[in-house]
Amino acid sequence: MLTLRLALRNVLGTGIRAWLNALIISLALVVATWNQGLVSGMDEQAAQAAQAIEFGGGQYWQEKYDPFDPLTLDEAHAPLPPALQALVDDGRAAAVLVLQGSIYPRGRMRSILLKGIDPGQPILDFPTAKITADGGELPALIGGRFAKAVGLARGDSVTLRWREPGGAFNAQDAAVAHVMSTTVASIDSNQLWLPLAKLQEMARLPGEATLVVLARGTPPPAAPPGWTFRDADYLLRDLRELVKAKSYGRTIFLVIFLSLGMLAIFDTQVLAIFRRRREIGTLVALGFTRGQVIRLFTLEGALYGVLAVILGALYGLPLLWLQARAGFPVPAGTEDMGISIGERIYPAYSAGLILGIVLVSLLVTTVVSLLPTRRIARLKPTDALRGRMS
């Protein structure tokens, strides 16, 4: 208790220098929290967007379906089993038929995926209602990025070509009924959404689907034979790996930033031991053991961490709260890097995150403060009293 009191007095006694050190460390803390909060927010948002727009509460895949191998698509479809059909009829699932095809925008061929979905489906949160067939031209829904890439706009016509089960190619014009703006790149890039019934008819696959998306919150029934159930964790695995990979980069940035703060403490400690040699000698002469002196200096260093936490809380918490509410604008092109997020990221700060960063920095501060005090152990009190280093 005495040592703590002395340490506090010594730290506060250094005046502006103490607060400058604390400010530097607090900046590292606040930026670190913000940074990690951003990654958490991105992770949460991306997962939510992907679930709302693409994965739902899990998917039943026809057993030959492999999203990473387009060559399997010709055979990756089957009639809906009664159990899945019942879910679709109840509005608790949506069937999707995925086929390979090509389009010819401006006379150039482009390989794409043709995806059929019921325009009235209530499961996935994207504007499928825009492709309600009205007996006229075949309506198609495309994503904004793809539209931009191939130079298509709402109202444009484009020729589609696909292969029928017998192997013959067929073709038809489709009209772009809507260009959707979506945060989920995987329902946008190189694909055209068509009414399910029309695609089934075009491909001569009545009642067949490649996958069935389950509504969120619906308990998944056992997968029927020939179908495999993929839960949300499985479907989000790649996304989470991607976020994790990005967070490694941010962690390195965080370590560098935190190191700068720690360097300030280390430097202060080394300087303090050098400048306060006589004081160290006096403390020993008055009855302090070397261990107590080491504890005093370590505590002084650690107190910079505590001051930084207090200072950081004073200005950091309101800033982080504001940022969490207002969000952080996503730089253009971020979605092309594979992360599906909205136009703004809303950082997510959990108590665990804040507590974790605070504890880690207090621990690191203490260790960094302890390192220079090894010199005290080598310091002879008689030399220290004369202001000399041993």
Add this chain to the structure above:
Amino acid sequence: MADDKLIRAENLVKIFPMGSSQVTALSQVTLSFQTGEFAGLVGPSGSGKTTFLNIVGTLDAPSSGSAFVLGREVESLSHREAAGLRNRSIGFIFQTFNLLPVYTAYENVEFPLLLLKTPAAQRRKMVMDALDWVGLADRARSRPPQLSGGESQRVAIARAMVKRPPLLLADEPTANLDAENSHHILQTMEKLNRQLATSFLFATHDEKVIGYLRRKITLVDGRVTRDENCRPRGAEGTEPC
């Protein structure tokens, strides 16, 4: 071996390594001091005065020989035991005052009592008594930079005597003071010695200090060349130091 003497040094030798050679700071010094002495080690710089003080103050250990302080053998003390002995029984007064810079005069004097875990009410009384003794009760809230050299040294004396140690070691206590302050300090110390029976051992080559001593031990090149009782200023009897 413990005994009833305040300090007993036998064949004390202290050798310091100096690069590739060695310097002998104390050579076969045998001395003893009784309770209540007002004694001084005198001699030129490098004669071993401070080294002797450091050893009996348990801040250093002899290379050979033995030193007993308050019945405890210095070499046999662990760091913790030596710190405890200094804390309870030995007061130090330094040439450069060595006040803790961020504390007030009151807090500087209070410090040894905090280490001794003295209860707060008793602590406050002891601190104010000590400051009263040195005539600085009104400067209790001043910090070291606000004190003159003489005042700083008086605070250092108050800090050394606040726990009423049997032994006070003073290393060149007047070296940084003018004549008037030196006499003031020395009179305070003499009063302490007389009224509280605190033993004083000085290391000095200041004639002003020597004038107050009742025993003068002359050291030259780490050897005791003279050990004499003498008459302090204003007293009658033996020869003055």
